[in-house]
Amino acid sequence: MDQSFLLMLSNLLHLHNSLDPTTSLLSDTLSSTTTVAGASVGTSSASPTSLLTSSSAAPLLFFTIASVLSYIASSKPSSSSSAANTSTPPPSSSSNAVAASDYSVSAFRALSTEHIWSLEAPLRDAQWRSLYGLSYPVFTTVVDKLKPLITPSNLSLPCDYAVAMVLSRLAHGFSAKTLATRYSLEPYLISKITNMVTRLLATRLYPEFIKIPVSRRRLIETTQAFEELTSLPNMCGAIDGSPIKLHKLQRDQKLAGSYKCRYGFPSVLLQVVADHKKIFWDVCVKAPGGTEDANHFRDSLLYNRFTSGDIVWEKVFNVRGHHVRPYIVGDWCYPMMSFLLTPFSPNGMGTPAQNLFDGMLMKGRSVVVEAIGLLKGRWKILQDLNIGLNHAPQTIVACCVLHNLCQIAREPEPELWKEPDESGPPPRLLDSEKSFYYFGENLRQALAEDLHQRLSSR
Template identity: 80%
Template sequence: MDQSFLLMLSNLLHLHNHLDPTTSLLSDTSSTAATTTSATSPTSLLSSSSAAPLLFFTIASVLSYVASSSSRSSSSTTTTTTTTTTTNNNNNPSTTTPSPSSYSVSAFRALSTEHIWHMDAPLRDAQWRSLYGLSYPVFTTVVDKLKPHIALSNLSLPSDYAVAMVLSRLAHGFSAATLASRYSLEPYLISKITNMVTRLLATKLYPEFIKIPVSRRRLHETTQAFEELTSLPNMCGAIDGSPIKLRRLPNDPNSANSYRCRYGFPSVLLQVVADHKKIFWDVCVKAPGGTDDATHLRDSLLYNRLTSGDIVWDKVINVRGHHIRPYIVGDWCYPLLSFLLTPFSLHGNGTAAENLFDGALMKGRSVVVEAIGLLKGRWKILQDLNVGLNHAPQTIVACCVLHNLCQIAREPEPELWKEPEESGSPPRLLENEKYYYFGESIRQAMADDFHARLSSR
């Protein structure tokens, strides 16, 4: 018998006894045991000869029928709605809007601890890249390295869940408001978690994954790889700058114009040096977008370390009487220094030896252009940065750390983000740079030697 019917009938019994306790609904009023049993068993009403039980039984039957009909109707409607929604979502994946429960802690835990072990590794990693920008093994590496630091923050969310949330924002460029609606959290909490995770990436993981190649083994490997690429000896990196677009200008009108880059949009300037594997070994973000590359370089820690002799590269070669230490290459926007070589001519107007040298030099520089393209293609938040200006540098550096992790793990490379072509006149050397660094004589010696070697083949 329907449980809802029994419950309703029991309630009617109690109601009747409350209204008229002297009148028994039972046929046998002389037996206390029978009375007790009947009071607890609504089905005994069926054997009663009184009119009252019949009335209550009729009322109960009608109410039970109405209740059960409504329940079946509601269940049917829910099932139909769910089926229709599922069908529509399957037919129109582009219009699917996942419910907040799809991004809950329980849903993430089911994905990361249960479903993942039943999936083939390629399928699993493809799914994680689509969600978080990197494969599952690289994701677990990031979580394991950040977990001890996140634990100190007393965050109420699991560490891996918080990291996944931030990675999804960096990989897809979501705003805090968008993630807040997905994860059923307040936007300020999303911003707080983003700031915490990016700060940890930019500080705790930076020294481990962004390193200047000073060890003998790594320096030899890097210079050898660049020589195979360009035929130029002792090259150890390529430098370039890239404006990172800001969604909005700073509130201070006096400084707002300094953030407009040469392409017209508000930005901060990123400076990176990459090796032959398109791995960054130096990152600097400390200038508004309107700053030129040469000024940004001179304000960087890398420049100070190179000019002060703090960085010692002991791999020295002799080219036509010139002692040449490892050097980096850049375009004409950078000053020509002994540790930074730039092209002779912007438009190929030099001599045969100079043009030949410029072509090889720019081939070496191409690795940093591709590295920046990969960076912005993989972490789309850098295409339109939607964090506060105070947190912009750490967010950019955090993406550079993640980029290196992906390159070291040999993650599939996404489609390159295309930077606009640069233009402008070469910067003028400072007086102290002219006195200490003989970039022109070094560049000329290398160009002549390079031309002679190729001509003799």
């Protein structure tokens, strides 16, 4: 029994005996003599009935007060217990942060499995895009495709949580250190998970979502769409390069010089070919930012496939006696080839037919410029890549795969990332390219004259 209650009860007994010395409530248990006001008085037994029927008000008053005190005493342990719990030192700050963080596994679980389904689809997907750069259905598609590949790695985090964490980094450009603080994880673990997920996207999912349009159905769809845009037949894609800025580079002057791009910052070079839907059907990241677009193209697998005849285009047009197979278009930084047509003049100094052709060709090329703008606008990490140089290429390719997923799913397009206009001299012609150049030059002239005649007669 509580010590303070015993003390109150003892004082109350003294008060009772002073008011009514004829009875003693503790006689049953004490069987001894109680001293009141300095006199010895013999104790007698008092039943509960005698207490209630006593002529004195003191027993009844005592009984009432004792009952109240007994009730208070019986409820005191629970209150003291809660007080003890309140006074218990809180858990460590790190565990507290994990429990309270909006980015904890439990919070993610609540958002993805409970709260997410209580929202209307547009609101749900808008919230998901703000966090991870894509809608919830597209996110689940990515997780479903990566889960069988991630599970064997014995990752210490749930697969969907790890993918969400990497997507948030790609979408917002967070560094590993920033995410480590936000997710209450070690920076090395953030980097490890980022490298694993981006590697799987860039290698295992690449063949599924980045494909050359060789099938007849897709080729016809692509060339017809480009013809509606440009009035040029059999155009199947547009090529361009873009420097991906590196957040920092090793302090090596020789290395820094090769990675410094035409805009003055260290970078690696991205080369993409896009179709009319701004979907990439070829991606290459093999060169430092200081490399010319033409040289990067010549070093790519796509160039080797074109020049070796590995890509078989079944659709062929005849224009003024020339067989026009599907071709891609690029600006004057690329070599003129039979499979890659470039403008006659970068400054509009050609004939009317040539200038008209150049305008239409650049209209077709605009899709790849917009595609790169969408890529960098949607995955902001590509605006200032805070990844180690060894893992930069796979991170860039992974973002291209995710870009295609978003375009295929018709995700809302973000604000375009705008790059400065390109400038530079046309590339020199290699001896091995002369036959491709002459055939391409004749083909380009035939297309320009045919285009001018068709549009002039309307």
